[in-house]
Amino acid sequence: QVQLVESGGGSVQAGGSLRLSCTASGLTASSYSMAWFRQAPGKEREGVAALDSGGSISYADSVTGRFTISQDNAKNTLYLQMNSLKPEDTAMYYCAAGGGLGWILGEEMYDYWGQGTQVTVSS
Secondary structure (H helix, E strand, C coil), X not given: CCEEEEECCEEEECCCCEEEEEEXXXXXXXXXXXXXXXXXXXXXXEEEEEECCCCCEEECCCCCCCEEEEEEXXXXXXXXXXXXXXXXXXXXXXXXXXXXXXXXXXXXXXCEECCCEEEEEEC
C-alpha cells in the first residue's frame, strides 16, 4: 500500500522559511515523478515544484527563486525548502507521486497523494 506522509507545515511571518517533508512508503520515490502541490481556500490546486525520475526539476513561476525541491533517496523522502515566504503562499501543501504522461506540474501526472500539511504565512 502506497503512503505519502507530509510534515513540516506551520505558521510563520512573511519573509520566514519552512521545510516540508514527504516520506513515501510502498514505492521507491526515485523511480517516480514527485511533486508538491498546494491549494488555497477557494482556489484550484496548483503544482508548485516537481522532480522527475531523471532528476529534472520544474517550478511554478510564483515560487521560482524562493522554493527548492530535493529528494533523499536513502530516506525515500521528498523535501520542499520554502524561503522568503509571502502571505499568498498560505495553502494546504500536498505531496504527490506518479508516472503518467503530461505536464509535470499538472495533476494528471500523479496517482498517489498525501493528506497535506498546512502552511500559513502572516503579514
